[in-house]
Amino acid sequence: MIEYNNYSDIELIDEIIKGDNSAFRYIIARYEGQIARVVKGMLGECAEAEDIGQETFIRFYKSINKFRNESQLGTYLTRIAINLSLNELKKRKKKQKIFSSDENKILKISSKEVNNDINEMVTIALQSLDVKYRSVIVMRMLQGYDTKETAQILKIPVGTVLSRLSRAQDKLRILLKDFL
């Protein structure tokens, strides 16, 4: 098997198009963490998150010939992942399985059941945010995109990103006050 460690994304894509699936494994390894942050940030720790993560890479594989290298591969994959996550959240909402957004209830859970586990607390805090705020937090805080990139990925104006970010931070400040 060829070692592709030093290959750029576009070189790896060329190899995949030629039919070498082992090059695809390198793409997955390179962006798995990034996609996990998006999907798990949006959906929380659940079985669907893993499925959406896989689906993100499979969608990319299916449309690999359409990738024009106009945006960075990480951004391209993030866009697929965020869209799939938003679709999943819509499905959840339809099935009325969405988590409650009652902050008081969540704070109660945090003090009694979470036992100061930062991982669980962050998950609960993120899930308690409205989807529109959560997506901005995931893009800006977890992925590290700037305001303009976040606006482009989420297809919303820059001003909206800023206002949503500010409101989301206010909410998180309340939810995570024990850890601040």
Place this chain on the structure above:
Amino acid sequence: MDEKINKIIKQKDYSFSPYFADKIIDKVNELNNKRFVFSDLFISLPLLLKRVYLLGFAAIIILLLVAYFLQGDFLSTYFGLENVSTDDLIAYTIYNF
């Protein structure tokens, strides 16, 4: 950006299960196998039809030649005609309807 919140949010471990890449590669291979079966069918179908068509055409020629050598005429065999009398033909037509 609130640095403290940022730090806390980033502290969380975000990762997929250990065999995440293997599962994707398996699905991709499955996808490629399905694609192969379909593309293979579309390539081989015209070839298969060509063989059937050639064999059928050869069989017709052979049958006509056999009819010609046996009866000295292959047109009546080709059109399904026989030397029958008019009465027989009328009776055949009447009794078969």
